[in-house]
Amino acid sequence: MIALVEACPNEGRTNPCSLCSARRLSVCGVLADEGLQRLSAISEHETFQAGEILVREGDPATNLFNITAGSVRVYKLLPDGRRQIVGFLFAGDFLGLATGDRYAFSAEALTAGSACRFHKKAYRKLLVSLPDLETALLDRASHELQAAHNQMLLLGRKTAVERLASFLMDLSHRDRRAGGEGRVILLPMTRAEIADYLGLTTETVSRVTSRLKVRGVIRLLTLHSLSIEKPAELATLAGLDASDGSA
Amino acid sequence: MIALVEACPNEGRTNPCSLCSARRLSVCGVLADEGLQRLSAISEHETFQAGEILVREGDPATNLFNITAGSVRVYKLLPDGRRQIVGFLFAGDFLGLATGDRYAFSAEALTAGSACRFHKKAYRKLLVSLPDLETALLDRASHELQAAHNQMLLLGRKTAVERLASFLMDLSHRDRRAGGEGRVILLPMTRAEIADYLGLTTETVSRVTSRLKVRGVIRLLTLHSLSIEKPAELATLAGLDASDGSA
DNA sequence: TCAACGGCTTGACGCAGATCAACGATCCCG
DNA sequence: CGGGATCGTTGATCTGCGTCAAGCCGTTGA
Numbered sequence: 001m002i003a004l005v006e007a008c009p010n011e012g013r014t015n016p017c018s019l020c021s022a023r024r025l026s027v028c029g030v031l032a033d034e035g036l037q038r039l040s041a042i043s044e045h046e047t048f049q050a051g052e053i054l055v056r057e058g059d060p061a062t063n064l065f066n067i068t069a070g071s072v073r074v075y076k077l078l079p080d081g082r083r084q085i086v087g088f089l090f091a092g093d094f095l096g097l098a099t100g101d102r103y104a105f106s107a108e109a110l111t112a113g114s115a116c117r118f119h120k121k122a123y124r125k126l127l128v129s130l131p132d133l134e135t136a137l138l139d140r141a142s143h144e145l146q147a148a149h150n151q152m153l154l155l156g157r158k159t160a161v162e163r164l165a166s167f168l169m170d171l172s173h174r175d176r177r178a179g180g181e182g183r184v185i186l187l188p189m190t191r192a193e194i195a196d197y198l199g200l201t202t203e204t205v206s207r208v209t210s211r212l213k214v215r216g217v218i219r220l221l222t223l224h225s226l227s228i229e230k231p232a233e234l235a236t237l238a239g240l241d242a243s244d245g246s247a
Numbered sequence: 248m249i250a251l252v253e254a255c256p257n258e259g260r261t262n263p264c265s266l267c268s269a270r271r272l273s274v275c276g277v278l279a280d281e282g283l284q285r286l287s288a289i290s291e292h293e294t295f296q297a298g299e300i301l302v303r304e305g306d307p308a309t310n311l312f313n314i315t316a317g318s319v320r321v322y323k324l325l326p327d328g329r330r331q332i333v334g335f336l337f338a339g340d341f342l343g344l345a346t347g348d349r350y351a352f353s354a355e356a357l358t359a360g361s362a363c364r365f366h367k368k369a370y371r372k373l374l375v376s377l378p379d380l381e382t383a384l385l386d387r388a389s390h391e392l393q394a395a396h397n398q399m400l401l402l403g404r405k406t407a408v409e410r411l412a413s414f415l416m417d418l419s420h421r422d423r424r425a426g427g428e429g430r431v432i433l434l435p436m437t438r439a440e441i442a443d444y445l446g447l448t449t450e451t452v453s454r455v456t457s458r459l460k461v462r463g464v465i466r467l468l469t470l471h472s473l474s475i476e477k478p479a480e481l482a483t484l485a486g487l488d489a490s491d492g493s494a
Numbered sequence: 495t496c497a498a499c500g501g502c503t504t505g506a507c508g509c510a511g512a513t514c515a516a517c518g519a520t521c522c523c524g
Numbered sequence: 525c526g527g528g529a530t531c532g533t534t535g536a537t538c539t540g541c542g543t544c545a546a547g548c549c550g551t552t553g554a
Contacts, residue, residue, distance in 0.1 A: 190530095190532090191532060192531080202531085202532075202533095203532095203534085205532095206532060206533050206534080207534075209532095209533095210533075223531080223532075
């Protein structure tokens with residue numbers, strides 16, 4: 001299971017959130033001191049190892065999470081084991097929005113990391129008196145919904161090459177939003193996970209990656225990192241009209 | 248374009264919302280008189296004809312809509328014309344949540360109907376002082392996100408038969424939520440629209456429908472309505488474990 | 495009443511990507 | 525540093541669904 005973080009360098013007085021590197025990326029970033037204090041009071045900060053399960057589909061939905069470091073895969077299963085990964089989460093992402101009584105998805109750590117865990121009931125109660133946080137959550141949910149719509153377009157209508165190109169463009173944008181160049185892409189997930197995210201098989205992901213490599217569009221640095229050599233061409237392949245690409 | 252509704256049977260004094268049949272299905276259902284009054288003050292109630300465009304992908308996102316009658320398709324296009332329908336909306340559904348500066352989708356009337364239109368800025372401003380409405384919107388967004396995740400599973404991993412069966416189960420659930428039996432299903436959309444929603448072609452939708460008909464799982468009443476003869480079998484085909492099926 | 499049109503169905507065929515299979519690369523853990 | 529397990533790549537073959545094509549049916553409008 002999940003271990004409580006021990007290395008918290010402050011002793012009860014100062015707010016741990018004030019040191020949190022994920023804050024500027026998180027919904028809690030909109031809160032000022034007092035709100036942050038109250039939010040912090042109902043949260044448990046935890047670390048997790050790669051492969052650890054945060055949420056299991058079908059379990060009672062008691063917790064919400066704010067990822068503060070590392071990466072997480074969120075997925076749904078069919079009875080026969082087919083898997084669809086509905087998203088990868090990184091620092092600043094929120095987990096647990098879309099739930100009724102029971103989780104409709106599973107979440108597992110892709111890499112080691114950490115998260116703030118909240119009791120759903122306490123969180124909802126607190127939300128009533130923190131309207132800014134609720135607004136931030138609504139914004140977040142709206143963005144996620146938009147991303148989900150883009151992914152539906154990808155899964156329903158794009159070819160294998162377009163899917164992979166779109167995926168790499170997404171990661172590039174994410175990197176740029178996080179302050180990077182968007183040229184070097186890290187892939188903390190396996191080929192099988194990319195496949196289950198894009199509605200393909202590992203073999204197809206591998207083949208398409210090779211094709212992009214041969215074409216000189218990308219260059220593999222290691223198995224889990226690559227560099228985009230021809231961004232414009234990649235954007236075209238992704239099915240955007242080159243230029244920008246908010247997809 | 249959209250015509251202002253003329254047949255409003257009250258003259259400025261009483262709130263038109265109080266007569267609205269979609270209210271119990273809508274986010275505005277959580278509001279009491281005063282809030283409803285203020286919401287109504289910034290809304291235009293409009294009717295639309297089948298085929299009318301409510302929102303065009305790429306246009307400045309100035310409006311939000313609350314569908315009060317009829318049905319609407321929401322979709323995204325690729326440059327070459329491939330289309331993915333991301334949802335069908337009916338009375339009570341909200342349109343416009345997932346937007347930045349510009350609409351990331353188009354919306355067209357499937358059948359004639361009506362909607363309340365809001366200026367996005369005014370709505371957001373009003374939201375600040377109507378926390379109940381904001382909470383309702385967050386709930387709505389969360390449910391939509393969950394539905395989107397289910398659709399991602401469908402598009403990424405289900406077979407043609409599973410997709411159609413899932414679609415019919417969804418419509419059945421929707422009918423039951425609206426107070427119906429869930430046995431007779433209305434299909435206001437064409438086969439092409441079903442196909443673009445399920446990531447298939449019209450031909451495949453037609454073939455699969457025939458197969459379900461021959462198997463006695465469904466019975467076509469007209470081209471646009473059918474009855475579910477073997478709900479349990481349909482649920483199994485949908486890739487749920489028979490029983491219920493919250494997908 | 496009939497022609498023209500759009501939507502639907504059905505059949506024949508082709509192909510993108512899945513499946514099956516073999517092998518090479520990488521990563522652990524002792 | 526060595527051996528087994530896992531992950532990734534590549535090739536050969538298969539297949540579910542797409543594509544192309546033809547015909548049907550209901551609706552509309554002159």
